[in-house]
Amino acid sequence: MRRTGLIIALTLALAASMTLAACGGGGGTSDSTNKAAAPAAAPKCGAGTGQKATGTPIKLGGIATKQPGTDFTDIPNAAKAFFDCVNDNGGIKGHPIQYVIETEQTDPGQIASLAKKLVETEKVVGIVGNTSLIECAVNHTYYEKQGFYIVDSGIAPECYSTPNSAAVNMGPRYSVDGATQYLLRQGVKKVVLDQSNVPGTGYIEGGFLLIAKSAGVPTASLKDNVPIQDANSIALKLVQAAGSNGGVVLNFTPPEALKILQAAQRQGLQNRVKWACSTPCNTDFLSDALGSQWNDKLGVNAELNLTSASGPDSQLYRAVLKRYAPKIPLGSFSQMGFVEASILTKALLSVSGDYTAKNVNEAIKNVKNFQTDILCKPWYYGSAPLHIPNNTDRTVTPKDGKMVEKEGCFPISDVDPAIAQVRQIEAKG
Amino acid sequence: MPSWQDFQPFIVAGLALGGVYALSGVGMVVLYRTTGVLNLAFGAVGAMGAFIAWSLINSLHWPSGIAYLVCVAFGAVVTLLYGVLFGPPLAGRDPLVKAAATLGLALILLGTMSWVWSDKARSMTLPTTDHGFEVGTVLINWTQIIALALGVLVTATTAVFLRRTGLGTAMRALANDREITAALGVPVRRVEAATWLVSGALAGVAGLLLSNLVGLDAATLTFLVISSLAATLIARLRSLVMTFVAGIVIGLVNAMVTPFFSISQYRDMAPFVLAIVALLFLSRHEQISFARRSE
Numbered sequence: 001m002r003r004t005g006l007i008i009a010l011t012l013a014l015a016a017s018m019t020l021a022a023c024g025g026g027g028g029t030s031d032s033t034n035k036a037a038a039p040a041a042a043p044k045c046g047a048g049t050g051q052k053a054t055g056t057p058i059k060l061g062g063i064a065t066k067q068p069g070t071d072f073t074d075i076p077n078a079a080k081a082f083f084d085c086v087n088d089n090g091g092i093k094g095h096p097i098q099y100v101i102e103t104e105q106t107d108p109g110q111i112a113s114l115a116k117k118l119v120e121t122e123k124v125v126g127i128v129g130n131t132s133l134i135e136c137a138v139n140h141t142y143y144e145k146q147g148f149y150i151v152d153s154g155i156a157p158e159c160y161s162t163p164n165s166a167a168v169n170m171g172p173r174y175s176v177d178g179a180t181q182y183l184l185r186q187g188v189k190k191v192v193l194d195q196s197n198v199p200g201t202g203y204i205e206g207g208f209l210l211i212a213k214s215a216g217v218p219t220a221s222l223k224d225n226v227p228i229q230d231a232n233s234i235a236l237k238l239v240q241a242a243g244s245n246g247g248v249v250l251n252f253t254p255p256e257a258l259k260i261l262q263a264a265q266r267q268g269l270q271n272r273v274k275w276a277c278s279t280p281c282n283t284d285f286l287s288d289a290l291g292s293q294w295n296d297k298l299g300v301n302a303e304l305n306l307t308s309a310s311g312p313d314s315q316l317y318r319a320v321l322k323r324y325a326p327k328i329p330l331g332s333f334s335q336m337g338f339v340e341a342s343i344l345t346k347a348l349l350s351v352s353g354d355y356t357a358k359n360v361n362e363a364i365k366n367v368k369n370f371q372t373d374i375l376c377k378p379w380y381y382g383s384a385p386l387h388i389p390n391n392t393d394r395t396v397t398p399k400d401g402k403m404v405e406k407e408g409c410f411p412i413s414d415v416d417p418a419i420a421q422v423r424q425i426e427a428k429g
Numbered sequence: 430m431p432s433w434q435d436f437q438p439f440i441v442a443g444l445a446l447g448g449v450y451a452l453s454g455v456g457m458v459v460l461y462r463t464t465g466v467l468n469l470a471f472g473a474v475g476a477m478g479a480f481i482a483w484s485l486i487n488s489l490h491w492p493s494g495i496a497y498l499v500c501v502a503f504g505a506v507v508t509l510l511y512g513v514l515f516g517p518p519l520a521g522r523d524p525l526v527k528a529a530a531t532l533g534l535a536l537i538l539l540g541t542m543s544w545v546w547s548d549k550a551r552s553m554t555l556p557t558t559d560h561g562f563e564v565g566t567v568l569i570n571w572t573q574i575i576a577l578a579l580g581v582l583v584t585a586t587t588a589v590f591l592r593r594t595g596l597g598t599a600m601r602a603l604a605n606d607r608e609i610t611a612a613l614g615v616p617v618r619r620v621e622a623a624t625w626l627v628s629g630a631l632a633g634v635a636g637l638l639l640s641n642l643v644g645l646d647a648a649t650l651t652f653l654v655i656s657s658l659a660a661t662l663i664a665r666l667r668s669l670v671m672t673f674v675a676g677i678v679i680g681l682v683n684a685m686v687t688p689f690f691s692i693s694q695y696r697d698m699a700p701f702v703l704a705i706v707a708l709l710f711l712s713r714h715e716q717i718s719f720a721r722r723s724e
Contacts, residue, residue, distance in 0.1 A: 229643055
């Protein structure tokens with residue numbers, strides 16, 4: 001009995017020491033991307049006073065998908081990092097921002113109740129940072145009735161086709177459009193789209209099919225279940241479907257895209273076709289995981305600037321993440337959260353009366369000409385029946401563990417009807 | 430309809446995956462026959478071992494070989510711990526209760542992985558994955574060869590071990606009747622502990638291979654146990670050879686359905702469709718039973 005006890009104690013100690021040894025060295029999520037260097041000056045956000053805000057809090061909320069294979073929480077978490085920075089710099093006229101993040105698992109009932117919880121129980125005065133596979137579809141009418149103007153990262157069609165949602169990104173459909181345009185410029189003879197088998201894939205493939213058709217290039221649109229369990233077979237399938245001189249567009253979250261790209265590499269397929277990816281692949285973490293064998297071989301549609309860009313907002317973005325959220329990797333997701341929080345901060349600073357839901361949402365709706373070097377052109381909200389303020393983007397490519405620019409800003413094709421409609425709205429001012 | 434040439438690389442991918450399913454299935458069957466526990470945490474244990482190896486290599490810069498050994502050792506130690514701590518109290522319970530308890534372990538490990546490593550893109554490439562050879566137009570890497578070879582080796586070695594060694598005989602005796610075996614003086618707990626240890630080591634090996642063949646992703650690796658489980662069900666949790674064959678067939682069918690675009694997205698159902706068809710066929714003249722002889 002004593003011997004058994006000793007064995008148990010020894011095995012417990014061994015297991016614990018192995019786990020701690022493995023995890024204790026910063027094995028979190030940001031090891032290759034956001035390492036702390038020498039201490040830097042505290043970043044200045046919002047009012048930039050350097051004084052902690054101590055007034056009554058202004059409450060904001062956000063909802064993001066978090067489930068196996070799909071985790072968008074980097075976006076609201078990056079927004080929170082910016083708000084923390086604002087709070088350390090005087091807040092909003094002395095009021096700190098209190099940001100409530102809710103996560104959901106693609107359950108419409110749960111998502112509807114979370115929106116009600118934020119608005120009616122938490123009494124938030126604004127909603128920002130929402131990033132969900134179906135949240136826009138579920139909640140847009142509720143927000144319209146409540147008079148809430150949401151600043152989000154869109155995925156579902158309703159994020160881009162309803163009056164009370166304006167995204168800082170262009171979403172999977174238009175990002176896939178951009179990736180498709182990149183491949184067509186590369187001269188591919190056939191283009192294949194593969195995406196995760198989740199709600200909304202029919203909407204996403206719509207622009208891809210139209211753009212390829214207008215260029216006279218044949219297409220194939222495929223779906224695969226996530227989490228992917230047989231990446232080797234999927235990579236083979238895509239290459240065979242694209243054929244000689246073909247191209248493949250992937251629309252997956254980074255871990256899933258990585259599985260396919262690495263499977264392609266393992267089977268020597270990275271040179272058999274041209275590869276492209278929608279925005280989620282735009283992360284140094286993915287580039288680092290892919291390694292140099294993918295240098296210049298993957299065109300990633302970038303709805304936002306490079307994380308290493310030298311503009312003042314890009315510098316602030318990196319400084320904010322380093323100080324307030326060192327575990328969040330540099331990438332499109334965290335950039336979106338940063339930009340969304342910046343927009344909300346600008347709107348909040350413009351409120352002249354009390355920070356009520358009515359006043360705050362009016363200020364959000366009135367945001368226009370929001371300039372940032374993270375986007376290709378100024379962002380706006382306004383009273384249009386639909387909003388796609390980000391409709392010009394770049395292409396980036398992996399290079400030695402980093403993403404570098406491959407193509408500068410280019411307009412998303414107005415062959416896609418909603419883009420044509422937005423261009424008309426923009427032309428009218 | 431894809432051509433034969435198009436199918437060839439899918440056969441390679443399917444055989445490699447099937448080899449790991451077989452290896453995992455054999456580990457699960459041996460454990461079930463000896464202890465009566467269907468270990469649903471098999472995938473999660475391997476996954477966590479692979480993540481620990483990833484951290485050791487990328488965060489602590491340990492030599493890869495040692496990290497891989499730690500992965501296997503982690504699987505062995507955690508599984509042994511579970512068996513030693515929870516095996517005896519659950520020994521007399523219904524097999525369903527025992528299986529549900531291992532599901533608890535799987536969920537704890539999955540939650541821990543999500544918490545510690547979160548859901549970010551990671552990769553861990555075995556040196557054998559970077560090297561290979563071409564057969565016709567198909568590039569085969571050594572990890573794929575090792576996966577299949579290990580499946581064969583583990584099945585054959587386990588079968589011989591169970592027949593030719595004292596410990597193997599004790600395991601088979603336990604599979605027949607735990608109480609009588611104990612009354613005959615066989616050190617039941619030690620034999621069970623040895624089985625947990627070996628099964629856990631196999632989980633670690635499977636986790637390492639699958640992190641290369643499939644990807645380093647907690648949920649994926651955890652739930653890949655489903656394919657192995659289907660293989661063990663086809664073998665009715667008894668025959669090692671049948672488990673091996675079923676694992677290979679599941680891997681092959683899964684891969685070879687992929688190039689058929691119209692049904693490709695439904696191929697994840699393949700393990701259980703095969704299991705149901707096989708069970709219906711095998712039981713056409715008898716009643717299906719997964720029980721050990723003493724139950």
